[in-house]
Amino acid sequence: MGWDKMSNKIAFNTNFNSIDSLSITDSNGKIVYLVRYNPRFGNDKGNTYDNIIDKNILEAYPSLSQETSTVFQCIKKSKPIYKEGQKLYDNNGNPYFTENLTIPIIRSGKIVGTVELSKDITSIKDIENVSLLNNINKHKYMKISKEELKYSFDDIITVNDKMIENIKKGKLIADSPSSVLVYGETGTGKELFVQSIHNFSKNSNKPFVVQNCAAIPETLFESTFFGTTQGAYTGATNKSGLFEQADGGTLFLDEINSMPLHLQTKLLRVLQDGCIRRIGDIKDKKVNVRIMAAMNEDPKTALNKRHIRKDLFYRLGVITIKLIPLRDRKEDIPLLINYFLNYYNKIFNKKVAGITNNVGKLLYQYDWPGNIRELQHVIESSINLISDGYIDIKHLPIYFSDLNNYDDLNNYKSEEGTFSETMNFFEKEKIKSAMKISNGNITKSAKLLKIPRQTLQYKIKKYKLANK
Secondary structure, three states, X not given: OOHHHHHHOOOOOOOOOOOOEEEEEEOOOEEEEEEEOOOHHHHOOOOOHHHHOOOEHHHHOOOOOOOOOHHHHHHHHOXXXXXXXXXXXOOOOOEEEEEEEEEEEEEOOEEEEEEEEEEEOOOHHHHHHHOOOHHHHHHOOOOOOOOOOOOOHHHOOOOOHHHHHHHHHHHHOOOOOOOEEXXXXXXXXXXXXXXXXXXXOOOOOOOEEEEEHXXXXXXXXXXXXXXXXXXXXXXXXXXXXXXXXXXXXEEEEEOHHHOOHHHHHHHHHHHHHOEEOOEOOOOOEEOOOEEEEEEOOOHHHHHHOOOOOHHHHHHHOOEEEEXXXXXXXXXXXXXXXXXXXXXXXXXXXOEEEEEOHHHHHHHHHOOOOOHHHHHHHHHHHHHOOOOEEEEOHHHOOXXXXXXXXXXXXXXXXXXXXXXXXXXXXXXXXXXHHHHHHOOOOHHHHHHHHOOOHHHHHHHHHHOOOOOO
């Protein structure tokens, strides 16, 4: 059966009000059929029919990978992929966003290709209507109960390049038995990231045990980690320690740099040979545990300040992952705000629509020493003071106003504005920051921003930044 006849047999029932393109690929991701219902979609981005047809989807769109491509997700799972978002780049390096419905074509029980409907959601109206990123949609239905909450990489809200690389790295090493050390400032989401690695691994159904190393009394260290046998001391019972509880799975040691150095020594033997001995026992027991650890300072600082032993670091830091502070990934702030608004609207049964432009500017300019955790606190605090409408300056926590020294906060004119205006402000601030770092050098600024020089020149003119 030819591709044209096969495509005619497929019936589509979607929630899209309109679609911008329809494409068909074979089972290897090669584009064999393409039609654009919106001539602006693709053509104005440099992706013309002749440039794409007969190319593999990853060749036609180099910013995609097999993990992020909805076509390859569909091929891998042999199931439809509903309303998934993708971030792509045009020939000028500008990002644009699509929402896709991808359906497998199956013959004789085997997948022979895919059909994909795509809608350009880059326009602000569409972004507001259909929720820009997959993450935001998924988080609306996140379980509230902490006991039931299971983090995965889908729970990491980001469009930051470094964080996306961290996610790729986390997935790549998920099945490795090697130890992992995740480090970053307080509030950057270290436990979320560690649990995501565990849940992405083949041992996701095995134990995941968490221990805050700053909370262990020295006198209880050995019994906590290694367990006890009955009669070892007065009142002692047969009790497994953390290593036995995590056998076959993951033991997450949070704030490892808070553990006294002499206690760190006692962990080395287990890490070296995988054996523990309960207090009062005469026999060793073999355990199969993957160790993941986290600390709130970079390894060099921790080693120089003797917060962690070198030999322990070499055991724990076989794989290291640095989480980026929020002040260095400000492009994620609108997405995080949207998520926390949805999250607390559901918990508090409210209908808060968003934030005013002025609040958006303040949240963007702030350095966020408490990172995502602090942003979450600010949104939670503010949403308690309003039932619907928009969060304004007067709803922000008092400490937040004091810390930022905004003497005239209450004199700000309330301005709800549009999502487009807020995003333009964020982009303008990003460009101003890059220009400042590069002393006004456009070529260097473009490299920092990872966009073509011509694109930056256009945006400088657009935002009237030439003399700033």
